[in-house]
Amino acid sequence: MSVKINVKNLDFYYGDFKALNDINIEIEEKKVTAFIGPSGCGKSTFIRTMNRMNDLIDGTKHTGEIIYDGQDIYSPKVDVVELRKKVGMVFQKPNPFPKSIYENVVFGPKRHGIKKKSELDKIVETSLKDAALWEEVKDRLDSSAWSLSGGQQQRLCIARALAMKPDVLLMDEPTSALDPVATSKIEELIEELKDKYTIVIVTHSMQQAGRISDNTAFFLMGNLVEYGETSRIFSSPEDKRTEDYITGRFG
Amino acid sequence: MTNLQKRRLMDNFFHGLVFSVTLFALIILGILLFDIFKDGFKYLSIDFFTNYTSRFVEKAGIKAALSGSIWIIGLTIIFSLPIGVGSALYLEEYSDDRNLLTRIIKLNIANLAGVPSIVFGILGLGIFVHLFGFGRSILSGALTLTLLILPIIIVAAQEAIKSVPKELRHGAYALGSTKWQVIKGVVLPYSLPGILTGSILAIARGLGDTASVLMVGAVSFIAFTPKSVFDKFTILPIQIYNWSSMPKAEFHDLAAGAIIILLVLLLGANAVAIILRNKYQNRIKG
Numbered sequence: 001m002s003v004k005i006n007v008k009n010l011d012f013y014y015g016d017f018k019a020l021n022d023i024n025i026e027i028e029e030k031k032v033t034a035f036i037g038p039s040g041c042g043k044s045t046f047i048r049t050m051n052r053m054n055d056l057i058d059g060t061k062h063t064g065e066i067i068y069d070g071q072d073i074y075s076p077k078v079d080v081v082e083l084r085k086k087v088g089m090v091f092q093k094p095n096p097f098p099k100s101i102y103e104n105v106v107f108g109p110k111r112h113g114i115k116k117k118s119e120l121d122k123i124v125e126t127s128l129k130d131a132a133l134w135e136e137v138k139d140r141l142d143s144s145a146w147s148l149s150g151g152q153q154q155r156l157c158i159a160r161a162l163a164m165k166p167d168v169l170l171m172d173e174p175t176s177a178l179d180p181v182a183t184s185k186i187e188e189l190i191e192e193l194k195d196k197y198t199i200v201i202v203t204h205s206m207q208q209a210g211r212i213s214d215n216t217a218f219f220l221m222g223n224l225v226e227y228g229e230t231s232r233i234f235s236s237p238e239d240k241r242t243e244d245y246i247t248g249r250f251g
Numbered sequence: 252m253t254n255l256q257k258r259r260l261m262d263n264f265f266h267g268l269v270f271s272v273t274l275f276a277l278i279i280l281g282i283l284l285f286d287i288f289k290d291g292f293k294y295l296s297i298d299f300f301t302n303y304t305s306r307f308v309e310k311a312g313i314k315a316a317l318s319g320s321i322w323i324i325g326l327t328i329i330f331s332l333p334i335g336v337g338s339a340l341y342l343e344e345y346s347d348d349r350n351l352l353t354r355i356i357k358l359n360i361a362n363l364a365g366v367p368s369i370v371f372g373i374l375g376l377g378i379f380v381h382l383f384g385f386g387r388s389i390l391s392g393a394l395t396l397t398l399l400i401l402p403i404i405i406v407a408a409q410e411a412i413k414s415v416p417k418e419l420r421h422g423a424y425a426l427g428s429t430k431w432q433v434i435k436g437v438v439l440p441y442s443l444p445g446i447l448t449g450s451i452l453a454i455a456r457g458l459g460d461t462a463s464v465l466m467v468g469a470v471s472f473i474a475f476t477p478k479s480v481f482d483k484f485t486i487l488p489i490q491i492y493n494w495s496s497m498p499k500a501e502f503h504d505l506a507a508g509a510i511i512i513l514l515v516l517l518l519g520a521n522a523v524a525i526i527l528r529n530k531y532q533n534r535i536k537g
Contacts, residue, residue, distance in 0.1 A: 051425060058349070085427035095418035098441055107436060108426035157422070164426060 004029040004168060004198045005050060010064035012045060014057070019045045021222040023064070027168075032190060032199045034213035034230065036206055038250070041219040043202045044092075047170050050200065051087040052080050068168075085112060088161035092173040094153035096145035096160070101128075101137050104145045104156055108164040123163050130196075131159035132189050151182025158189065169193065171201040175208065187212050206246055210234055218242045287514075291507025299508060303474040304490065308501040313509050315473040316490035319389070320516070322477050323486055324458050326393035327400065331453070334397070335404030336446060342405070343412040344434055357409075363402035371399045372466025380467055387468030390480040395467050399460060400453040407449020411442035444531040451524035455517050461488040487513045 005027040012020035020042045027033050035043040045054065052073060054060045065072045073083055085108070096104050105124045106114075114120060124141065128134040133155040137148070145156055154174060161169060171190075175183040190199060190212050203209050209216050210230060217227040218239075226233060226242045237243040244250055252260075302312025342360075346353040375395030385391040415438050423433040464486055472493075473485045487509055494506035 053421060053425060056421065056424060081427045081429055083427075084425055089425040091418060091422065091425075093418055095416070095422040097419060097422065097437055107423070108428075111426070111428050111432045111436065160422075160426065 002029045003027065004068070005200075006065075006067040008065045008067065010046075010049070010062060010066060012042075012049060012054070012062045013060060014045075015059045019222055020049075020062075023224050025217060025224060025227055027198065027200060028215060029198050030194060030196070031214040032194050032201060032212055033215045033217065034209035035200070035202045035217050035219060036204075036209050036245075037219035037225075038245070039204075040221075042222040043217075043219045044172055046219070047172050047200055047202050050168070050170055051084050051089050053089065055080060085164055086166055087168045087170060088164055088166035089170040089172065090154070090157050090161055090174045093177050094150055094157055096148070096153050096156050098144070098146060100142045101145050101148070101156060102141040104160050105163050107160060112164070127159040127163040128156075130162050130193070131155045132185065132192075133159055149182070151178050151185060154178060154182070154186060155189065158186075158193075162193075166197065168198045168200065171199065173202050173204060176204055183208075206234075218245060220245070287507045287510050289507075290504040291509070291511050294505055294508035295511065304472060304493075308499065308505055311494075311502075311505055313487065313490060313512060315476060316485050316487045316509065317512065318476040319469070319473070319484035320458065320486040320513075322389050322480075322484060323392050323396060323464070324454060326389065326480065327396045327457050328454055330393060330397040331401055331404055331457075332450060335401050335450065335453075336408050338401075339405045339408030339412055339446075340434060340438075343409055344430070344438070360402050360405050364406055366402075368399050368460050368463040369466060371395055372463035374398065375463060375467045386481065387470070387483060388481045389477055389484045391467045392464045392469060392484060392486075393480070395463050396457045396460065399463050400457045403453035403456065404450050407453065408442070408446045411445025411449065412438060414445060415441045444528040447527045447531070448524045451520055451527070455520040455524075458520065459488060459513065459517060461486075461492060465489060465492075487516075 003026045007023055007025045007027075010020055010023040011018065023046060035047060037043050048054050049062065049066060050068075050073070054062075062074065066074065068083075068087070071078055097107060099107070102124055105127050106120045109120060109123050114123070125134065125138075128137065133152060136152060137156075145153065148156060154177075158169075158174075175186050178186065187208065190201065193199060194214075201209075201213065213230045215228065216230040216233045218225045218233065218237075218241075220241055226237060226239045233242065234246060237246060299312045300317065301314055302310055303315050304313070305311040338360075342353070342357060346356075348354060372395060375391060375398065379385045379391040379394045380387060385394075419437050419441065420433055423437045428436065469485050469489050470483055473483060475482075477484050491506045491509045491513065494502045494509065497503070
C-alpha cells in the first residue's frame with residue numbers, strides 16, 4: 001500500500017468557528033476512501049481542503065499539513081491552479097456549464113493549453129467512455145449539457161473531471177441529488193475508476209460507503225473518530241460513537 | 252354574510268381594482284399614440300428623412316436630427332459598454348466587500364442611476380465642453396450621455412453577474428481555471444443575456460434623453476450631417492422640442508412625425524434586446 005495524501009494535525013476554521021479538529025489521516029493510492037458522518041460533522045469541509053476549494057470562502061484559515069506529492073498543498077511553492085488540475089472534484093449537485101456536452105468535457109484541457117481539434121476529440125471520447133456516458137451522448141455532442149437528465153449530468157461532470165487526467169478524484173456526495181437508478185450507475189462507475197484513480201468520496205449513506213469503499217472514515221463534530229478498512233469499521237467498530245452511528249442510533 | 256363570502260368579495264374587488272388600474276394606463280397610452288399618429292403620420296415620406304429642418308413646414312425634415320442621434324448613440328455605446336461591463340466585473344469579481352471604500356462606491360453607483368439628467372448635462376458642459384475643450388460637439392454629447400447611462404449599465408451588469416450560480420464558478424475553479432478563465436468561460440457567457448438586456452434599455456434611455464445633451468449645447472438648427480466627432484449636432488428629441496415650441500400649428504404636427512420615428516427607434520432597440528436575450532438564453536438552455 002502506498003499513501004497518496006497524508007494529513008497531519010489539520011485544524012480548520014470558518015472565522016472563529018473551528019470546523020475541523022486535529023485531523024490525521026492517510027489516504028491510500030488507488031483505493032476508494034469514504035467519509036461518513038452526520039450533517040455538519042466536517043466531512044465536506046475536509047474534502048474541500050484537499051483541493052483548496054475553501055480558499056474561495058472568505059475568512060477561513062487552517063493549521064497543520066496536507067502532504068500530497070511530498071509537499072504541503074498550502075505551501076507557497078504549490079500553485080493552486082496546478083493542484084486542482086491533479087486533484088479533480090465532483091460536486092453534490094450536478095453543475096455542468098451552460099455549454100454543449102463537448103465543450104463541457106474540453107473546458108479544462110482547453111484552458112490548460114490543448115488546442116488541437118484531433119487531440120480534444122480524443123479526450124472527449126475517452127473521458128465520456130470512462131464516465132460510462134459515451135454510448136448515450138455520442139450522437140449529440142453538440143447539444144446543450146442542460147438537456148441531459150440529472151444522472152447523465154453528473155456523469156458528464158465526472159467525465160469533465162477525468163478529462164484533466166487527474167491523479168485524485170474528490171467526490172462530495174455525488175449521488176445525493178440523484179434517483180436510485182442513476183445512483184447505482186455512478187456507484188458502478190466508481191468501482192471501475194478506482195483502478196486508475198485515487199478516489200475520496202463524501203457520502204450521507206452508510207450503505208453506499210459499505211458498497212463502494214475500501215476504507216471508511218467516520219467524522220463527528222469536526223473530529224475524525226475512527227478510520228480503517230470499511231469491512232472492519234462496519235463489522236467491529238472500535239469506538240462506541242461509530243457503532244452508534246452505523247447501527248442507526250443517531251445521525 | 253359568511254366569512255367565506257366576505258373573503259370572496261374582497262378577492263373579486265381587488266381583482267377588479269388592479270385590472271382597472273392597468274386598463275387606465277393602457278387607455279392613456281392608447282390616446283397618446285392615437286393622437287401622435289393622427290397628427291404626424293401624414294408627414295412621413297422619403298422627403299421627411301432626406302430634408303434638413305426649414306422655416307417652411309413642407310420642406311422641413313429630420314435628416315440632421317436623425318443622423319445626429321445615430322452618431323451620438325453609436326459613440327455612447329462604444330464608450331459605455333466596455334467601461335460599464337468592466338466596472339461591474341471589477342466590483343463583483345475582484346473588489347473586496349470588507350473594504351469600506353468598495354461598499355461606498357457600490358452604494359453610490361446605485362444612487363447615481365437616479366440623478367436627473369440635467370445634472371449630468373451641467374457636469375458635461377463643465378468638463379467636456381470647457382475643461383477638455385471638446386466644444387459643443389458630438390464627442391461632448393456622447394461622453395455626457397455615457398456618464399448618464401453608465402450607472403444603469405453597471406447596476407444591470409452587476410445583477411446579471413451576481414445571478415451566476417456559485418456551483419458553476421466552483422465547477423470551473425475545480426478544473427484548475429484561473430480567475431480570468433472562470434470569468435471568460437462561465438461568468439460572462441451565463442450573464443450575457445442579462446447584461447445585454449440592461450445595456451440596451453439604458454441605451455434606449457440615452458437615445459430619448461434631451462436635457463443633458465441640450466445642456467452641452469446641441470443646436471436645433473443645423474443644415475448639415477456630421478462628418479466627424481468634433482462637429483456640431485442636433486438630435487431627435489431636441490428637434491421635436493424645437494418644432495413643438497414653434498408658433499405655427501403645422502410644426503406641432505411635424506413634431507408628431509418626428510416622435511413616431513423616435514418611438515420606432517426606441518421600440519426597435521427594445522426588440523433587439525428581447526431577441527438577443529432569447530437567443531442567448533436558448534443557447535444556454537438548449
